[in-house]
Amino acid sequence: MATKNGVDVEQLTEAIETISADANVGQFRFYAETQWTDALKSTTEIDAFDQAGERIRTQEFHIEGDEPEQILGERTAPNAVELLLAALGSCLSVGYAANAAAMDIELHDLRFELEGDVDLRGFLGISEDVRPGYEDLTCRTYVEADASEEELTELRERVEATSPLVDNITNEVPVETELVAE
Numbered sequence: 001m002a003t004k005n006g007v008d009v010e011q012l013t014e015a016i017e018t019i020s021a022d023a024n025v026g027q028f029r030f031y032a033e034t035q036w037t038d039a040l041k042s043t044t045e046i047d048a049f050d051q052a053g054e055r056i057r058t059q060e061f062h063i064e065g066d067e068p069e070q071i072l073g074e075r076t077a078p079n080a081v082e083l084l085l086a087a088l089g090s091c092l093s094v095g096y097a098a099n100a101a102a103m104d105i106e107l108h109d110l111r112f113e114l115e116g117d118v119d120l121r122g123f124l125g126i127s128e129d130v131r132p133g134y135e136d137l138t139c140r141t142y143v144e145a146d147a148s149e150e151e152l153t154e155l156r157e158r159v160e161a162t163s164p165l166v167d168n169i170t171n172e173v174p175v176e177t178e179l180v181a182e
Contacts, residue, residue, distance in 0.1 A: 004101035012102060024052045034065075040073040041066045071120070081134065084169075085114040088139065091165035096143070099158045105151060109144040137169065 002009050019026035029050040036042050047060040065080060067073025078086065089112040100107050116137040122130035143152060160166055 004104065005097045005107045007098055007101035009101050012098060027052055040071075041076065081116065081118055084134075085116065085137075088112075088137070088165045088169065089114050091163050092139065092141070092159060095159035095163045096141070096155065099155055099162075100145065100147075103147075103151065103155060103158075105155060106146040107143065108146070109142070111142045113140040113142070114138070 027050075030046075031048055032044050032046050034042050034044040042065045044063040044065065045060065046063070048055055048057050050056065063083065064077035065083065066075060066077040067079045068075050071079070073079070092112055093110065096110055097107065114137065116134040118134055119127075119130045121127040122132035141156065145152065147155070
């Protein structure tokens, strides 16, 4: 069993072949349930997903959310826009590790510095000219690897072209909301 960057390359290749042969195997639905707890705090629970229409129960995860004290929170946990940065960094990390393994590139160190600007006038409804979310995002990737500059450029292009979170952030994703009064 050959691994590269902790990724089982044979298993990765098999997954690609299986999904190429049967697109249904690559169909996933992910779930999260967020419960407001108090003030500006919440807890999100994640414990299952569907693959090819089959529910798969997994380990239960809890992700806490809060706001900085300057925005009326208690700073007991990151806020949602910070969690988006963390999710993007996590997604890019997966993309780099898997794609580098597929390209036979050994990673020695990989980290991301992510930042973005938010103007609360949009969130608070003070100005219609200001969007409520990030105005821009910056991601610096630091990589130490056994690879040429050209290989690293190809790796970056592959990751950016196939990252689910880069896609979700840079392209409009329809969001359907529904209010259920209990």
